[in-house]
Amino acid sequence: MLKMLTTQLSGLLQRIASDQEETIEEAARLFAQAGVTDGVVYFACFGEMKALEYNAAHAEEPFAKMTPWTDDAAITDMDRVLIVTRHADDADALALAQKLYEQFIPFAVITSEKEADAGAMADLAYVYVSLKIKQGIIPNDVGERIVVPHVLAALYVYEAIKVLYDDMLFNDEA
Numbered sequence: 001m002l003k004m005l006t007t008q009l010s011g012l013l014q015r016i017a018s019d020q021e022e023t024i025e026e027a028a029r030l031f032a033q034a035g036v037t038d039g040v041v042y043f044a045c046f047g048e049m050k051a052l053e054y055n056a057a058h059a060e061e062p063f064a065k066m067t068p069w070t071d072d073a074a075i076t077d078m079d080r081v082l083i084v085t086r087h088a089d090d091a092d093a094l095a096l097a098q099k100l101y102e103q104f105i106p107f108a109v110i111t112s113e114k115e116a117d118a119g120a121m122a123d124l125a126y127v128y129v130s131l132k133i134k135q136g137i138i139p140n141d142v143g144e145r146i147v148v149p150h151v152l153a154a155l156y157v158y159e160a161i162k163v164l165y166d167d168m169l170f171n172d173e174a
Contacts, residue, residue, distance in 0.1 A: 028164030039078035
């Protein structure tokens with residue numbers, strides 16, 4: 001079972017890397033716009049995706065200029081937002097996306113659904129990153145699909161964005 005899990009996780013991360021490479025780069029550039037100015041990169045994570053926000057704030061290498069989103073955040077046009085949610089139809093995440101869109105604040109979204117299946121969330125987002133998770137990734141003994149690695153896949157995308165973001169902020173000589 002462990003070998004099957006490892007194989008399936010590896011395949012998932014490889015699909016994300018190959019299919020989402022451009023959008024991950026776009027997200028890093030979007031956040032670098034705030035990072036090189038007086039802007040802030042807000043992380044609005046919902047449900048279990050709060051793990052990503054916690055990691056970004058408290059990891060050995062925290063995300064520079066990151067602040068957790070709160071409803072009373074005084075956001076400006078120099079700020080950028082990352083919305084991370086399990087599903088694109090999450091009511092709270094969608095309400096925030098609509099609010100940001102109406103205020104002309106660019107934001108990126110990380111969620112499970114393919115962009116074509118994400119509805120309003122994909123239409124509102126400046127950058128949309130799909131985790132490409134529809135169901136569990138391994139079958140159990142009764143034929144059900146188990147292990148739905150939303151957080152693990154989102155952390156992978158986060159780390160990919162962070163590597164590029166840090167490179168843009170701290171290693172760009174131009």
